[in-house]
Amino acid sequence: xxxxxxxxxxxxxxxxxxxxxxxxxxxxxxxxxxxxxxxxxxxxxxxxxxxxxxxxxxxxxxxxxxxxxxxxxxxxxxxxxxxxxxxxxxxxxxxxxxxxxxxxxxxxxxxxxxxxxxxxxxxxxxxxxxxxxxxxxxxxxxxxxxxxxxxxxxxxxxxxxxxxxxxxxxxxxxxx
Amino acid sequence: xxxxxxxxxxxxxxxxxxxxxxxxxxxxxxxxxxxxxxxxxxxxxxxxxxxxxxxxxxxxxxxxxxxxxxxxxxxxxxxxxxxxxxxxxxxxxxxxxxxxxxxxxxxxxxxxxxxxxxxxxxxxxxxxxxxxxxxxxxxxxxxxxxxxxxxxxxxxxxxxxxxxxxxxxxxxxxxxxxxxxxxxxxxxxxx
Numbered sequence: 001x002x003x004x005x006x007x008x009x010x011x012x013x014x015x016x017x018x019x020x021x022x023x024x025x026x027x028x029x030x031x032x033x034x035x036x037x038x039x040x041x042x043x044x045x046x047x048x049x050x051x052x053x054x055x056x057x058x059x060x061x062x063x064x065x066x067x068x069x070x071x072x073x074x075x076x077x078x079x080x081x082x083x084x085x086x087x088x089x090x091x092x093x094x095x096x097x098x099x100x101x102x103x104x105x106x107x108x109x110x111x112x113x114x115x116x117x118x119x120x121x122x123x124x125x126x127x128x129x130x131x132x133x134x135x136x137x138x139x140x141x142x143x144x145x146x147x148x149x150x151x152x153x154x155x156x157x158x159x160x161x162x163x164x165x166x167x168x169x170x171x172x173x174x175x176x
Numbered sequence: 177x178x179x180x181x182x183x184x185x186x187x188x189x190x191x192x193x194x195x196x197x198x199x200x201x202x203x204x205x206x207x208x209x210x211x212x213x214x215x216x217x218x219x220x221x222x223x224x225x226x227x228x229x230x231x232x233x234x235x236x237x238x239x240x241x242x243x244x245x246x247x248x249x250x251x252x253x254x255x256x257x258x259x260x261x262x263x264x265x266x267x268x269x270x271x272x273x274x275x276x277x278x279x280x281x282x283x284x285x286x287x288x289x290x291x292x293x294x295x296x297x298x299x300x301x302x303x304x305x306x307x308x309x310x311x312x313x314x315x316x317x318x319x320x321x322x323x324x325x326x327x328x329x330x331x332x333x334x335x336x337x338x339x340x341x342x343x344x345x346x347x348x349x350x351x352x353x354x355x356x357x358x359x360x361x362x363x364x365x366x367x
Contacts, residue, residue: 072236
């Protein structure tokens with residue numbers, strides 16, 4: 001019974017995604033967004049800052065905003081408040097914002113986020129190997145993974161996610 | 177009687193206001209003065225960090241002293257590049273040339289570091305961080321894409337020249353863009 005519900009929910013999200021495609025095609029992408037080839041997202045299993053395990057394979061049925069960053073990176077520091085600003089604007093069943101810190105300690109990350117983005121609990125790529133497997137073009141970088149687990153877009157560098165141009169792009173993507 | 181000189185003065189003022197803009201528009205300057213260059217298609221700034229600043233940065237990332245000593249044996253040149261065009265701009269470090277007069281200065285590539293890190297017992301997390309602080313070897317910079325990172329050469333006592341070459345266009349068939357920075361120095365700590 002639970003499986004049937006999950007299947008029908010996935011079908012609804014798939015329909016929403018296909019329904020949103022023409023709208024996305026009609027509007028030009030905001031600057032710095034690349035269309036990817038829809039290949040399957042690489043594996044991603046990490047613990048978050050609270051020690052909870054997170055597995056991308058259990059996150060099907062919703063869009064993922066997968067963001068790689070580090071506190072030492074200037075554009076990352078500038079971008080982070082704009083990510084914090086959009087967190088309350090999306091239902092987690094539509095869009096899950098997943099932050100992956102690259103190779104820093106819990107103390108460093110906690111001290112930074114407590115000030116800048118207190119609502120975000122990042123995943124900790126403590127040795128940096130998951131980041132290397134995903135091969136972002138640099139830090140920061142944001143991948144959009146569709147509800148079927150495929151890489152659809154990549155945002156190059158830091159972007160002002162709370163500005164109308166980028167916010168509307170994400171809203172259209174998730175069918176809001 | 178006084179109207180004509182006033183019109184002349186007004187026209188001269190307009191011309192003076194317009195002139196710097198018109199001069200600034202068309203021609204890229206291949207040899208920037210200082211460590212900054214900008215034209216319609218490209219922005220470059222070169223950041224030079226002193227040994228003290230490099231030490232503070234890497235100590236703050238939990239690098240050990242032995243690893244930092246290896247870093248300080250070299251010279252870090254850190255360009256920040258922004259592609260302002262709607263076309264692809266190719267970052268390819270192998271096409272860049274460091275030189276002094278006729279002497280070519282070899283670049284220290286990524287494969288130099290693993291042996292140094294092994295000797296200094298640097299953990300994987302710090303190796304990963306270090307990799308992200310280096311300039312990518314090759315990148316097809318897209319519209320509005322920026323990139324920054326350190327390019328490493330052996331320590332130099334004397335100033336040197338950096339000639340940056342960028343192929344343009346998705347298939348590299350566009351004109352080659354060359355920017356030359358003169359008189360770059362490896363920075364020492366100020367006393």
